[in-house]
Amino acid sequence: MARLPVYLRTLLDVQTDGVTTVSSERLAELAGVNAAKVRKDLSYLGSFGTRGVGYDVDHLLVQMSRELGLTRDWPVAIVGVGNLGAALANYGGFGDRGFPVAALIDADPTKVGTTFGGHTIRHLDDLPALVDELGIAIGIIATPAAGAQEVADRLVAAGVTSILNFAPAVVTVPEQATLRKVDLALELQVLSFYGQRDSIGSALREELGVAAAAKNSGA
Amino acid sequence: MARLPVYLRTLLDVQTDGVTTVSSERLAELAGVNAAKVRKDLSYLGSFGTRGVGYDVDHLLVQMSRELGLTRDWPVAIVGVGNLGAALANYGGFGDRGFPVAALIDADPTKVGTTFGGHTIRHLDDLPALVDELGIAIGIIATPAAGAQEVADRLVAAGVTSILNFAPAVVTVPEQATLRKVDLALELQVLSFYGQRDSIGSALREELGVAAAAKNSGA
DNA sequence: GGCACATTGTGAACAAGAGAACAAGGTCGG
DNA sequence: CCGACCTTGTTCTCTTGTTCACAATGTGCC
Numbered sequence: 001m002a003r004l005p006v007y008l009r010t011l012l013d014v015q016t017d018g019v020t021t022v023s024s025e026r027l028a029e030l031a032g033v034n035a036a037k038v039r040k041d042l043s044y045l046g047s048f049g050t051r052g053v054g055y056d057v058d059h060l061l062v063q064m065s066r067e068l069g070l071t072r073d074w075p076v077a078i079v080g081v082g083n084l085g086a087a088l089a090n091y092g093g094f095g096d097r098g099f100p101v102a103a104l105i106d107a108d109p110t111k112v113g114t115t116f117g118g119h120t121i122r123h124l125d126d127l128p129a130l131v132d133e134l135g136i137a138i139g140i141i142a143t144p145a146a147g148a149q150e151v152a153d154r155l156v157a158a159g160v161t162s163i164l165n166f167a168p169a170v171v172t173v174p175e176q177a178t179l180r181k182v183d184l185a186l187e188l189q190v191l192s193f194y195g196q197r198d199s200i201g202s203a204l205r206e207e208l209g210v211a212a213a214a215k216n217s218g219a
Numbered sequence: 220m221a222r223l224p225v226y227l228r229t230l231l232d233v234q235t236d237g238v239t240t241v242s243s244e245r246l247a248e249l250a251g252v253n254a255a256k257v258r259k260d261l262s263y264l265g266s267f268g269t270r271g272v273g274y275d276v277d278h279l280l281v282q283m284s285r286e287l288g289l290t291r292d293w294p295v296a297i298v299g300v301g302n303l304g305a306a307l308a309n310y311g312g313f314g315d316r317g318f319p320v321a322a323l324i325d326a327d328p329t330k331v332g333t334t335f336g337g338h339t340i341r342h343l344d345d346l347p348a349l350v351d352e353l354g355i356a357i358g359i360i361a362t363p364a365a366g367a368q369e370v371a372d373r374l375v376a377a378g379v380t381s382i383l384n385f386a387p388a389v390v391t392v393p394e395q396a397t398l399r400k401v402d403l404a405l406e407l408q409v410l411s412f413y414g415q416r417d418s419i420g421s422a423l424r425e426e427l428g429v430a431a432a433a434k435n436s437g438a
Numbered sequence: 439g440g441c442a443c444a445t446t447g448t449g450a451a452c453a454a455g456a457g458a459a460c461a462a463g464g465t466c467g468g
Numbered sequence: 469c470c471g472a473c474c475t476t477g478t479t480c481t482c483t484t485g486t487t488c489a490c491a492a493t494g495t496g497c498c
Contacts, residue, residue, distance in 0.1 A: 023444085023445065023446090024445075024446070025445085039445090039446065039447065039448090040447085040448080042446095042447095043446080043447055043448080047446080047447070049445075049446050049447080050445080050446080051444075051445050051446040051447080052443075052444045052445050052446080053444080053445070053446090054444090054445065054446085055446090
């Protein structure tokens with residue numbers, strides 16, 4: 001379930017506020033979803049709520065962290081140290097949350113060996129060794145679109161079965177692996193789609209208003 | 220439909236290869252989806268295919284660009300010039316695709332006035348003026364979680380109705396606005412969830428195998 | 439100790455989305 | 469000009485996910 005992390009974050013927030021129990025309704029409000037959905041999602045992990053009272057925040061956090069596999073660190077390798085890869089490597093938000101950047105990888109020989117953000121950039125060919133050595137669990141693809149599929153194949157071959165793809169390309173992986181994608185251009189295009197609809201909406205309202213009037217007067 | 224941009228990119232690829240017509244089946248294969256879904260999605264924009272032949276790539280691209288509102292540029296404002304915001308500002312992938320970064324905005328007085336990547340950072344209070352002046356159509360929230368909701372409110376108040384939220388927080392906007400979110404930590408947590416399941420899978424197989432054997436021998 | 443109240447957990451209706459199958463319609467070869 | 473073939477557009481079915489509603493159940497008060 002992709003909603004568990006949202007609940008987790010919400011629970012951490014209320015925990016910080018000193019709250020010890022929370023009802024499904026309150027949690028739903030804070031997480032921006034339906035209360036029934038919250039209860040169903042939580043019941044999927046087992047029954048940890050007390051009827052009449054709600055859920056114990058600490059207990060729920062423990063269970064949820066365990067379910068999400070957040071009781072350990074998951075070392076991440078970033079493949080492709082271009083603009084985006086460098087940005088992600090610099091972005092501190094990963095390590096804080098249990099996903100330390102353990103390796104930077106590129107295929108460009110002029111980049112390999114240089115240091116960036118405390119990491120020496122390694123060559124893509126070293127991937128299997130790095131996986132063994134550092135226990136890489138997750139691979140982030142930040143290459144141009146053209147190289148994405150090959151990188152994914154190599155990651156899987158090296159034993160990395162969790163992949164996050166930032167490249168604007170369709171990538172497929174064998175069933176044993178998990179692939180998620182973040183496509184920034186796609187998000188913007190979807191926004192532009194809605195923006196477009198809204199703006200032509202206002203423009204068309206007049207025109208259609210006129211057309212409708214004409215049609216009415218015509219009929 | 221969030222799949223249109225994927226089709227668009229795929230069509231651009233095949234166009235580059237000199238292909239002039241494409242069947243729904245081929246398009247589906249390249250886009251990684253079902254052929255029936257492709258036909259249904261495309262028919263939603265009107266009937267542009269020719270039976271027995273397929274879709275004309277150029278024609279489809281024109282129609283699709285229009286539908287997605289990509290016939291014009293959509294100036295983007297990035298709010299929050301921390302690690303992530305700076306990374307996004309540096310990332311060239313936006314401008315190329317019709318989403319030029321028109322403004323960098325922050326609330327921190329020590330950042331306001333400094334220049335980054337060719338843009339002078341402006342204060343959040345200037346937002347309405349910037350929207351008028353530069354025609355900002357899309358706002359990107361790259362602030363810490365705590366400030367995200369306020370920024371969203373201000374964006375909407377200034378007339379920006381398309382918002383992309385990178386902050387790890389639940390943000391709500393009025394119905395007239397469109398909000399999409401990209402949550403990097405969430406993506407990693409989902410991956411860790413699957414990774415966890417797989418690894419406990421192998422660990423549990425033994426244990427459950429033992430347990431099952433014990434149960435069998437006991438019965 | 440029992441009763442009213444609050445809240446969970448779940449079953450059942452409902453809506454949305456995906457996939458398969460088929461009819462309509464156009465193209466190309468003869 | 470006609471027929472075989474190919475591909476679209478659409479309908480129908482099925483699955484999946486969401487929401488509603490209610491019974492089960494624990495808590496605190498009297």
